[in-house]
Amino acid sequence: MKLLGLFLCALIGFNVQAQAETPLYLGAHFQWATPLAPDEFKDDAGNATGFGVLGGYKFNNRWAAELGFDRFKFDDIDMTHSLTSLGAVYRFSEGFIVPYARLALGLGENEFDADGVETKKTFAGHIGAGAEFNFAPVTLYAGARVNFVGDTAGLDDASSLNLLVGLIIPSFGNGDAKSSSSTAAASENKAASVAQALAPQDSDNDGITDDKDKCPSSAAGVKVNAYGCAEKEKAVVKINVEFSAGKTTVEPQYEAEIEKLAEFMKEHKTTTVEIAGHTDNTGSAKLNTTLSQKRAQAVADVLVKKYGIESKRVKAKGYGPSKPVGDNNTEEGRKANRRVEAQISA
Template identity: 30%
Template sequence: MKLKNTLGVVISSLVAATSLNALAQGQGAVEVEAFGKHYFTDSSRDVQRDGELYGAGVSYFLTDDVSLGLSYGEYHDLTSKDPVGAGGHKNIKGSLTSLDAAYHFGQPGVGLRPYVSAGAAHQSIGQANRGGRDRSTFANIGTGVKYYFTENFFAKASVDGMYNIDADEGEWMAGVGVGLNFGGGAQQQVAQVEPTPEPAPAPIVDNEPEPEPELVRVELDVKFDFDKARVREESYSDIKNLADFMQQYPQTSTTVEGHTDSVGTDQYNQRLSERRAQAVREVLVNQYGVESQRVDSVGYGESRPVADNNTEEGRQVNRRVEAEVEAQVR
C-alpha cells in the first residue's frame, strides 16, 4: 500500500470520527493517528545516513488502560553509504508494519497519559549494494507520552527500541504524532416515563366497600469498586429480586440511576456513572429477561451524594446504582 493511500484512509477516518457523536475514552475506544519518526539504522545496513518513517496506525482499547495497535509506515531519505555506479548514492525504499500492545498510566480524560509498549514488526527494505530486498522480523519495546487536549484529540511523542531477530542487530526510532480517540464508554440513555393508566373502577357488590389498593415497592442499591463499572457477584441476587418483581407486575417500568464519589473530574465521573447504570440495566435485560423498553438508565455523576465524600466509608456508599419499582395490588 502506498503511503499516500494509507494516510488518505486515516485522514478519512479522522474526518468521519469528528462527524460522529464521539463518546469518551476508555474500554472499547478506537484511536487513529498519523506519525513521523526518525530512524536510526544499524551500521551493517550500508546506509549513508538515517532516514524518516512516515505512516499511520489504528488502536483498540481492550480495557481503560490496555490497547492493541496496528501501524504501517514507509521510509524516506535513506541513501546507500557507498556510491552505486555513476548515479551516485542510491535511494533506499522500504516499509515497516508493526503490531504493538500498550499500557497507559493515569486516568482516561483530558491531560497527560504516559505509556509503555511491546510488540513485533515486519520490515521490507531495499539493499544498498546487493539489489533485491531485505525482509526482517523485529521485536519492539517502547515508551512515550500522550497529551489529550480534549476528550478526543491528542498529540504524542515516543521512543522505540527495535531488535532485528534475523540479523541480531539493534536499532531505534524517535517520533511524534497526532490522532483522535473515539468510541469508548456507554452512551447515556434518556429516561422515558410512561404514564400509569388509571385503574378501572371495580363493581360494587352488596354495597360492601372496595378494599383500598396497597402500594408495594422494591428498591435496588448496587455498590461498585473504585473506578469500576463491573457488577459485583454479590449484587446479582438483589438485581434478580427486582427482575422477579417486574415479571410479576408486567405493567411496571424503572429507571436505573448511576452515581459516583467525588474522586476525578466531573466529565469522567459523569461517564463512569452512565457506564455503571448501563451495566445494571444489561443484567436486568440480558440475564434476567426484563423487556428492554421497560428499563431505562441515566447517570448523575458525583452530583447526588448520600454520604460524606471526605471519608473512604462515605465514598464507598456513594459509588452506587439505584432503582425502584412500585405497583398497586389489592
C-alpha cells in the first residue's frame, strides 16, 4: 500500500499545478475482488483487496484513453494478480453524475507465494462500468468490472468481479465551473474579435465599405457616390504598370491591373477616367513629360481597345516629374515616383 500512498501524494502535487482543466488527468482507486471462474479458483481463492492507478487523455467530453495498473491479492491462495493495460473510456453524459464504460486490454501476471508454483505473464484485460461524481476540482468514481486472465499456473481463463472506488484529479466532467465559464467566455470574445476583424470596415463612416471605397478619407457628413467619393472628389487608383527604360509598350503581365479598372468603369457607367503618367526627376523634365504622356496613352489604349471602354470616357495625360510622391534623392523614392494612376470622376 506504500505505492498507493506515494501516488496519492503525486496526485496532490499534480492538482496544485492544474490551475485549469487539461486533457490529461491522473487517478487512483481501492478495489475489492471476488473470484468468478473457474470453479476451483472460485472455491479456493476467497476474496482479494488491492489498488489501481491510471493516467488518462481526454479526446473530448465523451472519449478518453487510459493507461492503468491494477494489483490485488487473494490471501487464501497466496496469489497476487497485476495488470498493466491500455483502455478506452466512454462517458455517457456531462454534469455532476456521469455514467461511464471502460474496456481495457494488456499484460497480466499471477504471482504465487507458494514454492514450486510457476509465475508467468499472460494476456489479460477487463470490462466494466460505473459513475463519476464531479466535485471540482476532484472527481470521485465508483464502479464494477470483470477481470479476465489467460491460462496461467493451472488456472484456465480465470476471472473475477472487482468493485472499486477512487478519485481523479483534475476532474473530467464539468471540472472547475468558473474556469470552464471563463474559458468559454474567452473563446466567445476571441471569436467575436475575429468576426469583427473579418467584417468589412468603413474607415471614414460614409456608408461605403473600404473594399469598395475609392475615396477612403472622405470628410465626415459629406454625401458620397456609390464608390465612396464626394461630388467634386476624384478617386485615385494606382495601376501597377511598369515600363522598361525608355519604353512605352504595356507588357502582357500588367494587363490584369488595367482589366480591374475596366471592370470598375463598366459597373459605374457614368464615370470617366484620367490616366496620369508620372516619372522621377532623372534626365530632362521635357523628355520625362513626353515619356509619361506616351506611357499614359499606352495604358489608355489598352483600356479602350482591349476592354471596350468608350474613348470619350478616357483621357491620358503625362505629368513628367512634376508630382512626386517620394524622395527623388533615394532609389526607393524614385521608384515610387515612376507610376501610373487612374483618377476617376463621376
